[in-house]
Amino acid sequence: MTRERPIGVALLGCGTVGSEVVRLLLSQADELTARVGAPVVLRGIAIRRPKRHHDVPGELLTTDAASLIAREDVDVVVEVVGGIEPVRTLLLDALRAGKSVVTANKALLAENTAELAEAADASGADLYFEAAVAGAIPIVRPMRESLAGDRITRVVGILNGTTNFILSAMDSTGAGYAETLEEAGRLGYAEADPTADVDGFDAAAKAAILASLAFHTRVTAADVYREGIRDITASDIAAAKTLGCTVKLLALCERVVAEDGTERVSARVHPAMVPRNHPLASVDGAYNAVVVEGEAAGRLMFYGQGAGGAPTASAVLGDLVAVSRNLVHGGRGPRESAYADLGIAPMGETPTRYHVSMEVADRAGVLAAVAGEFAKRGVSISVVRQVGRDDGASLVVVTHTARDSALADTVAALRDSEFVNAVTSVLRVEGGTP
Amino acid sequence: MTRERPIGVALLGCGTVGSEVVRLLLSQADELTARVGAPVVLRGIAIRRPKRHHDVPGELLTTDAASLIAREDVDVVVEVVGGIEPVRTLLLDALRAGKSVVTANKALLAENTAELAEAADASGADLYFEAAVAGAIPIVRPMRESLAGDRITRVVGILNGTTNFILSAMDSTGAGYAETLEEAGRLGYAEADPTADVDGFDAAAKAAILASLAFHTRVTAADVYREGIRDITASDIAAAKTLGCTVKLLALCERVVAEDGTERVSARVHPAMVPRNHPLASVDGAYNAVVVEGEAAGRLMFYGQGAGGAPTASAVLGDLVAVSRNLVHGGRGPRESAYADLGIAPMGETPTRYHVSMEVADRAGVLAAVAGEFAKRGVSISVVRQVGRDDGASLVVVTHTARDSALADTVAALRDSEFVNAVTSVLRVEGGTP
Numbered sequence: 076m077t078r079e080r081p082i083g084v085a086l087l088g089c090g091t092v093g094s095e096v097v098r099l100l101l102s103q104a105d106e107l108t109a110r111v112g113a114p115v116v117l118r119g120i121a122i123r124r125p126k127r128h129h130d131v132p133g134e135l136l137t138t139d140a141a142s143l144i145a146r147e148d149v150d151v152v153v154e155v156v157g158g159i160e161p162v163r164t165l166l167l168d169a170l171r172a173g174k175s176v177v178t179a180n181k182a183l184l185a186e187n188t189a190e191l192a193e194a195a196d197a198s199g200a201d202l203y204f205e206a207a208v209a210g211a212i213p214i215v216r217p218m219r220e221s222l223a224g225d226r227i228t229r230v231v232g233i234l235n236g237t238t239n240f241i242l243s244a245m246d247s248t249g250a251g252y253a254e255t256l257e258e259a260g261r262l263g264y265a266e267a268d269p270t271a272d273v274d275g276f277d278a279a280a281k282a283a284i285l286a287s288l289a290f291h292t293r294v295t296a297a298d299v300y301r302e303g304i305r306d307i308t309a310s311d312i313a314a315a316k317t318l319g320c321t322v323k324l325l326a327l328c329e330r331v332v333a334e335d336g337t338e339r340v341s342a343r344v345h346p347a348m349v350p351r352n353h354p355l356a357s358v359d360g361a362y363n364a365v366v367v368e369g370e371a372a373g374r375l376m377f378y379g380q381g382a383g384g385a386p387t388a389s390a391v392l393g394d395l396v397a398v399s400r401n402l403v404h405g406g407r408g409p410r411e412s413a414y415a416d417l418g419i420a421p422m423g424e425t426p427t428r429y430h431v432s433m434e435v436a437d438r439a440g441v442l443a444a445v446a447g448e449f450a451k452r453g454v455s456i457s458v459v460r461q462v463g464r465d466d467g468a469s470l471v472v473v474t475h476t477a478r479d480s481a482l483a484d485t486v487a488a489l490r491d492s493e494f495v496n497a498v499t500s501v502l503r504v505e506g507g508t509p
Numbered sequence: 510m511t512r513e514r515p516i517g518v519a520l521l522g523c524g525t526v527g528s529e530v531v532r533l534l535l536s537q538a539d540e541l542t543a544r545v546g547a548p549v550v551l552r553g554i555a556i557r558r559p560k561r562h563h564d565v566p567g568e569l570l571t572t573d574a575a576s577l578i579a580r581e582d583v584d585v586v587v588e589v590v591g592g593i594e595p596v597r598t599l600l601l602d603a604l605r606a607g608k609s610v611v612t613a614n615k616a617l618l619a620e621n622t623a624e625l626a627e628a629a630d631a632s633g634a635d636l637y638f639e640a641a642v643a644g645a646i647p648i649v650r651p652m653r654e655s656l657a658g659d660r661i662t663r664v665v666g667i668l669n670g671t672t673n674f675i676l677s678a679m680d681s682t683g684a685g686y687a688e689t690l691e692e693a694g695r696l697g698y699a700e701a702d703p704t705a706d707v708d709g710f711d712a713a714a715k716a717a718i719l720a721s722l723a724f725h726t727r728v729t730a731a732d733v734y735r736e737g738i739r740d741i742t743a744s745d746i747a748a749a750k751t752l753g754c755t756v757k758l759l760a761l762c763e764r765v766v767a768e769d770g771t772e773r774v775s776a777r778v779h780p781a782m783v784p785r786n787h788p789l790a791s792v793d794g795a796y797n798a799v800v801v802e803g804e805a806a807g808r809l810m811f812y813g814q815g816a817g818g819a820p821t822a823s824a825v826l827g828d829l830v831a832v833s834r835n836l837v838h839g840g841r842g843p844r845e846s847a848y849a850d851l852g853i854a855p856m857g858e859t860p861t862r863y864h865v866s867m868e869v870a871d872r873a874g875v876l877a878a879v880a881g882e883f884a885k886r887g888v889s890i891s892v893v894r895q896v897g898r899d900d901g902a903s904l905v906v907v908t909h910t911a912r913d914s915a916l917a918d919t920v921a922a923l924r925d926s927e928f929v930n931a932v933t934s935v936l937r938v939e940g941g942t943p
Binding site for chain 1: 533537540541544647650656657659725788803805806807808810820822824825829830831834835838839840846848
């Protein structure tokens, strides 16, 4: 079964992930040959600027990515650079030339999957991207293939390690956001510019990819509602603790039925209270986890390391073996599946639940007035807790599910209410009544 | 891309899983067509005895499986009957005729994968079996494909729902084995003859399948060391609780280095104490979970429903879509990978850890004598706990890792020791020091 010609690989990028890909390719060469049915040979590594990489063979390095990709002995392009350009153009050229692509580039996929998939389809090349979501955790392949005979209803994940590390640390130390972010930076869990992580851009790109797979619909990063964790305070975390919850930055993708009865896709990233007995609550530190609900499969959970050189390289290599097997044995991997073409549900129409903590005046009629604001907007209350204090009282309300816009409007009205001195914490609630 | 000819499916078996397969095939026909690129059409359902199945179309039923499989308009055979014969012969005939097979039959795969895979290879047909292990949980595909570029070092799973239900219930109620088994039967979690579950045969078959995939080596059920849960007592569970542990029936597959330095496969099923903070400890009731450790990926966990009609049917349908896509678009799924051909490590040579509880005489020199029995066999002790009582003392020992035979020999010697009145609980320990 071994074909004469080896599989030639061009690697774009040689950072943390790239150098691990090189290490695994070279150290496991014999095993990979046995698994693929032909040798998998690294033809070259494209880097941006000429500099020394002590851990990879110098003769493989080049700054001319386009020429490397165009080489006749290159069959597969592995991309671990990130960002949109010049990678987009390079990968489109590769796919148009019939070369299969393995990429870890969530930002590019969340913008340009349609264009990449069309180029792949036109030439018959493969496009694999397991490493783009949740690092080493197999989630793209299970959703594209294992669950292809089921109807996925909901995907909820912790997809960003930096924010999960920060929220876990805030939960265990009681410290505020700013000092915890600083600590995360010192420990190497947050970048110098943490925007992509803490403002939810990274998780939103991954949510777009997962929503596209789950619902057979093109969902881009721009379709994903996004709130980060910058505004999470120590008192939010404390409020969650009081209710037996912890706070997580969740990526949620689900089918939502619009008022006209049509089915739409809701994709969103925002912090939420999660009860401590929920499987996602115990996902701590830099770990990732994804819960997938299928109509027949029920609830599945996938857990593991969501980032880092070796874990991400494991996912890249798995894809490289799959693509290489296809080249040796014939056949192609699954293509983009966007036949369902569902609309996107605006955040305001999405059913959510809120937790609201308030400082209120300690006088008669307060609870009635507050409850009235919820009722006026059709929001039903699940739990109310009132605690008297010297200078007033604090009131905690957890709602049942309602349209997010009705909940947001209620909070705005409460901020303006003469009975409410301050709204001290507003958080969405996921996964059962706290 | 849609080919003219639909994909014809023969279904063997119409029990709990089979009727769910039929329901999903019929109710999702349009979605499956969109995903596959051709209609997937159920040609017939083979049942053993002619009887009414209210939930499937009567005209599809037949008792002549061989003729159904042989039909020219059948491309794929889906088998959810179970057992070795007549299924083995039927599936070999199907594969030899170039018809792809999707099976949920763990017993058959744990005996005959080699024979089935060879028949598939000879004709170019596909052999898929996601549903054979852990029901709806995608585990076969992640191990065969997602982790194909990594080196899997260890797989630990809870793979049998019946025994997990019984052990969870014993843990929460403190009841004994016999009465809990009876309760499980009443609730439908245990069969009238529970042997396959409680003696570990079911889990051992699944362990053989996972070990084969993980280590690229043919491992059959006969290679799997097996102990069931019949002998687990309420006092075993209580002893585990005292140490902050719970008892689980684990399937373990790992690479073991033999004394001559060669690498071997250890595959085993036995009850073990697991610390309550271990991810597998919280897998309760009829759920399954599998932890896979890869050199690059690190520790991954997969969790979900391990049995039941709909969850198992979800896995079957995912395979059916994959096989059908291959027929429409060309190509084949991954084949058997057994190139590593590692030897099997006997249980005695496998490194394990023991917990031993004893009733001992309350006199000087007891601890020294007991410790001496361990030391004599090269077993190092991790924890000793001695509790004085009216009629003697109880002594609990947790060891470090040692050869299983040295540990078993030590326990035998302790039973004979004049200082030991009774050995009250012996359990292997997994996942860190309790």
